[in-house]
Amino acid sequence: MLSEVRFDGVHKIFGAETAVEDLNLTVNAGEFLVLVGPSGCGKTTTLRMLAGLERPSYGRILIGDKLVNNVSPRFRDVAMVFQSYALYPHMNVYDNLAFGMRARGASKDLVAQRVKETADVLGLGKLLKRRPSELSGGQRQRVALGRALIRQPQVFLMDEPLSNLDAGLRVQMRAELSRLHQRFRVTTVYVTHDQVEAMTMGDRIAVMNNGRLQQVDAPETLYDNPANVFVAGFIGSPRMNFVPGRLASSDGRTSVAFLGITTPLGTGSRLTAGASDGEVTVGIRPEDLMWRPAAGPDCTLTLSADVDVVEPMGHEAYVTALCAGETVTSRFPPRSGVRPQERVDLALNPARLHLFDAQSGITILQRPPAAGAETLRSVGEARTNDSAGGRSERHGQPEARRVPSRTEEIS
Amino acid sequence: MSAVQARPLAGDKLIVVPYRKVSAAAMATNLVLILLGCFFLLPMLWMVFASIDSNPDWAIRIPSPTLANFADVLGRADALSSFRSSLILAGTTTVLTTLLALLSAYPLSRMHIPFKRPFMLVILFASGLPVSMLVVPVYQMYVYLGWLDSLYTTALFLAASSLPFAIWLMKNFIDAVPVELEHAAAIDGASTFRILREVVLPLTVPGTAVTAIYTFINAWGAFIIPFVLTYSPDNQPGPVEIYNFMGSHGLFKFGDLAVFSLLFSVPVIVLYLFMSRYFSGAFNFGGAVK
Numbered sequence: 057m058l059s060e061v062r063f064d065g066v067h068k069i070f071g072a073e074t075a076v077e078d079l080n081l082t083v084n085a086g087e088f089l090v091l092v093g094p095s096g097c098g099k100t101t102t103l104r105m106l107a108g109l110e111r112p113s114y115g116r117i118l119i120g121d122k123l124v125n126n127v128s129p130r131f132r133d134v135a136m137v138f139q140s141y142a143l144y145p146h147m148n149v150y151d152n153l154a155f156g157m158r159a160r161g162a163s164k165d166l167v168a169q170r171v172k173e174t175a176d177v178l179g180l181g182k183l184l185k186r187r188p189s190e191l192s193g194g195q196r197q198r199v200a201l202g203r204a205l206i207r208q209p210q211v212f213l214m215d216e217p218l219s220n221l222d223a224g225l226r227v228q229m230r231a232e233l234s235r236l237h238q239r240f241r242v243t244t245v246y247v248t249h250d251q252v253e254a255m256t257m258g259d260r261i262a263v264m265n266n267g268r269l270q271q272v273d274a275p276e277t278l279y280d281n282p283a284n285v286f287v288a289g290f291i292g293s294p295r296m297n298f299v300p301g302r303l304a305s306s307d308g309r310t311s312v313a314f315l316g317i318t319t320p321l322g323t324g325s326r327l328t329a330g331a332s333d334g335e336v337t338v339g340i341r342p343e344d345l346m347w348r349p350a351a352g353p354d355c356t357l358t359l360s361a362d363v364d365v366v367e368p369m370g371h372e373a374y375v376t377a378l379c380a381g382e383t384v385t386s387r388f389p390p391r392s393g394v395r396p397q398e399r400v401d402l403a404l405n406p407a408r409l410h411l412f413d414a415q416s417g418i419t420i421l422q423r424p425p426a427a428g429a430e431t432l433r434s435v436g437e438a439r440t441n442d443s444a445g446g447r448s449e450r451h452g453q454p455e456a457r458r459v460p461s462r463t464e465e466i467s
Numbered sequence: 468m469s470a471v472q473a474r475p476l477a478g479d480k481l482i483v484v485p486y487r488k489v490s491a492a493a494m495a496t497n498l499v500l501i502l503l504g505c506f507f508l509l510p511m512l513w514m515v516f517a518s519i520d521s522n523p524d525w526a527i528r529i530p531s532p533t534l535a536n537f538a539d540v541l542g543r544a545d546a547l548s549s550f551r552s553s554l555i556l557a558g559t560t561t562v563l564t565t566l567l568a569l570l571s572a573y574p575l576s577r578m579h580i581p582f583k584r585p586f587m588l589v590i591l592f593a594s595g596l597p598v599s600m601l602v603v604p605v606y607q608m609y610v611y612l613g614w615l616d617s618l619y620t621t622a623l624f625l626a627a628s629s630l631p632f633a634i635w636l637m638k639n640f641i642d643a644v645p646v647e648l649e650h651a652a653a654i655d656g657a658s659t660f661r662i663l664r665e666v667v668l669p670l671t672v673p674g675t676a677v678t679a680i681y682t683f684i685n686a687w688g689a690f691i692i693p694f695v696l697t698y699s700p701d702n703q704p705g706p707v708e709i710y711n712f713m714g715s716h717g718l719f720k721f722g723d724l725a726v727f728s729l730l731f732s733v734p735v736i737v738l739y740l741f742m743s744r745y746f747s748g749a750f751n752f753g754g755a756v757k
Contacts, residue, residue: 109650129653142651146669155665156655203655 058085059120059210059243061106066115068101068267075101077267079115083211086241088234089272090258092248093290098267099247103213106245108132119210135204136213139220141196143188149175149199150184156207174206177236194225205236212244218253230256251291255279263287285337285417288410294342294374297384300414301338303327312411314338315359316380319406321421327411328422336420339410342374345386347394351403359402361386363394377402517725524721536722546727548701549708552618553731556693556704557686559622564633565679567626569671572637573663577646587638594631601628602695609696618704621696625689629682636681640674641667680742684735705731 061083068076076098083089091099104110105117108129117124124132135156143152153171162170175181178198188196197217204212217233218226234257237244248254254261255275263270263278263286271283282288288296301314310327311320315338321327346355361377361384373388377400386402394400411421509527517523518537520530540546575583605624606615614620644667652662690706697703703711709731712724 107650107654109653129650130656130658132654134654136651136654138647138651140645140647142645142647144648144652144666155652155657159652159655159657159661203651207655 058241060085061211061243061245062116062118063102063106064116064118066102066105066112066117068098068105068110069113074267076105076112079269081262081269081272083243083245084259085243088237088244088246088257088259090246090248090254090261091264092251092254092261093264093270095249097264099249099264100215102264103136103215103245103247106211107134107136107213132211133207133209134211134213135207135209136215137200137204137217139216141188141200141217141220143196143199143203145188148185148187149180149191152188152199153180153184153202153206156203160207170206174202177205178202193221194229197221197225197229201233201236205240208242210243212242212246214244214246216248217246219248219250233257251293255291261291263290265290281419281423282339282410283419285339285412288339288412288419292341294385296410297340297342297345297382298412299338299340299382299384301336301411303334303336303411312336312338312409315382315384317357317359319357319409321406325407325421325423327420335414337412337414337417339412340384340404341408341410342385343387344405344408345384346403347375347386347388347392348401348403350389350392352405354405354407355403357404357406359404361400361402363396363398363400366394366396375400514725514728517721518729520722523725536726539720540723540726540730543723545700545703545708545711549703549705550731552693552697552702553687553704553706555618556622556625556689557683559619560625560629560686561679561683563622563626564629564682565675567630568633568637568678569675572634572641573667575634576638576641577649587635590631590634594635598628599691602691606695614696616697616699616702618697618702621693621702622686624696625686625692628692629685633678633682636678637671637674640671640677643674644670677742680738684738687735 063079063081066076066079067074079098079102091102093099101110105112106119108124108127112125119132119134144155147155150171153174154167157167157170171184172181175184178201180195180198180202183191183195183199188199191199197220200217204214214233218229221229230253233246237257246253246257258275260272260274261278262272265286271278271287273281278287278291282291282296285298289298299314301312303310303312304318305311309320311318345359348355348358359379361379363375363377364383365376366388367374367376368390370390372390373392373394374385375388375392375394376383376385378384379402384402388394407423409421410419412418413420513527516527516530519532519534520528521533521535522531523536574580575587580586609615609620609624612620614623648666648670649662652666657665688706689704690710693702693704694707694710697707705727709724709728712727713719
């Protein structure tokens with residue numbers, strides 16, 4: 057039973073504060089949508105409205121074809137995993153799992169059968185007699201997940217379910233959640249503030265900030281073509297470098313000047329808005345800003361910079377440097393031997409630049425569709441993995457434990 | 468003080484006990500506490516000794532043991548009927564107070580109510596009012612209503628006077644039950660009634676027990692309200708009876724007084740021990756929310 061979820065002009069206003077503003081969002085049937093943003097951006101409020109714990113101030117929320125604005129949580133046929141798990145402390149695991157089915161009047165035999173199935177899926181078989189206080193964090197997490205799974209609801213809601221786990225367990229559960237979703241294909245809305253979770257788990261990612269939806273796209277699209285400065289800065293770690301720049305046009309070609317250099321826009325790229333002259337914000341991802349000796353032939357631009365801090369990560373190093381008065385972060389190979397105060401040459405592929413309107417922060421550069429992929433391949437060894445994989449690696453997770461992300465399967 | 472010692476306890480549980488360091492400050496603290504304890508314990512010691520002394524008086528001394536005092540008190544009809552009265556009075560008060568406190572504390576804890584904070588402060592203020600202040604107008608009211616000299620109507624006023632504090636107590640206990648559990652149950656498809664019965668009530672049992680026991684102990688020892696509102700000998704609860712022991716015939720029967728006081732404090736001591744267990748161990752929502 058796959059249902060789509062639709063937010064139609066939804067607002068949520070608490071007193072003088074607007075938590076969610078004019079949200080229009082469709083979660084496709086069977087999709088894993090990640091709602092991501094900094095704390096207080098309205099993502100949890102959105103989820104709670106979908107669960108029925110909050111009522112939207114304006115707008116409509118639909119699950120399937122059914123308008124649910126005034127439907128109590130009880131009758132929405134959604135299941136939710138809470139950040140705190142919210143297990144019933146006075147019941148054992150069996151009763152925790154069975155509670156929802158019993159509340160819906162399922163027969164004893166059916167309950168027993170489904171509890172067994174669910175416990176098997178999650179490896180809880182030996183723990184059924186235990187109370188939540190006798191479980192480890194990861195086991196509690198599984199019980200919370202099982203309580204949602206057992207009901208076979210139309211929609212899964214997850215509110216930062218992994219944030220209370222330690223790092224190792226978090227990676228493991230991330231994989232497990234992805235596996236479960238691939239197996240059951242239930243429409244899922246997953247709230248997190250962790251962009252790694254968003255990138256690795258989501259079919260699509262919806263980025264929110266200040267109660268407003270910023271962009272909804274597949275992880276790679278979001279990463280390669282962020283709609284505005286906020287999305288560009290939020291997705292990707294370390295954060296994208298932003299430096300002031302200036303557009304100028306001569307002979308019908310537009311070029312951009314920044315960090316003391318000037319470069320024409322890549323062939324096929326075109327400006328979507330604004331005049332061709334004016335202030336812009338130039339965005340450069342740290343992995344696009346490389347050490348000259350390690351850079352490929354596409355990196356035609358060279359910048360001179362003074363190293364400030366070197367952060368070795370083992371398989372690579374991040375170097376913060378001062379370049380034409382701006383602090384920029386760049387990715388170096390490991391053991392480059394570069395030291396603070398040293399002057400280095402940085403290399404940059406002009407096709408990888410991001411341009412944003414300096415005032416509104418909205419992207420003004422439209423790249424040819426293939427440009428991103430081409431660059432990916434040409435950079436070669438630096439970016440062997442898909443973007444999601446490359447990133448999770450950077451966070452120090454062993455490759456073997458990683459979730460096979462959807463991109464890898466496709467490619 | 469990093470040294471710890473692992474002591475095996477019942478079953479497989481290990482309890483880690485840090486070594487104690489005896490410092491001058493700790494000794495001084497203990498000395499003061501022992502001194503204060505003596506102040507409270509000496510009267511009780513007198514009570515115990517006098518109860519089994521064949522010829523007790525004001526002094527605390529090693530008794531010449533006898534059970535005559537016990538036989539004497541247990542043979543007195545008024546002593547036994549005062550136990551019955553106290554039981555009715557405190558029992559009725561406890562049931563009324565606990566039930567009403569639970570019902571009013573739940574919405575106060577969970578729902579958005581306008582002016583909730585000022586309302587709670589008024590309740591707190593009311594719980595601090597001395598009842599003796601109210602005794603005269605209440606007496607007049609009871610005369611007017613024809614409610615005097617009944618244990619049940621007296622319990623009504625006792626319940627009213629203990630209710631404010633009980634509501635505060637209950638509200639805090641319900642506050643401690645994570646509201647997310649109720650949300651989870653609602654999303655799980657449970658009705659409001661089912662949520663209350665299967666999630667909220669089981670988790671507030673310790674709090675309800677503490678409120679009930681606290682109310683019972685207070686009502687058990689209440690003196691001035693029953694003293695004013697009841698008069699027939701059959702309706703005199705224990706504390707009033709003790710007063711009668713002391714002043715009835717111009718002479719003190721120390722032995723009887725001590726025995727009665729001793730017997731009368733037994734329920735309180737038992738309940739207190741029971742409550743302290745609840746206070747220390749029962750508030751465990753472990754595993755509910757991280």
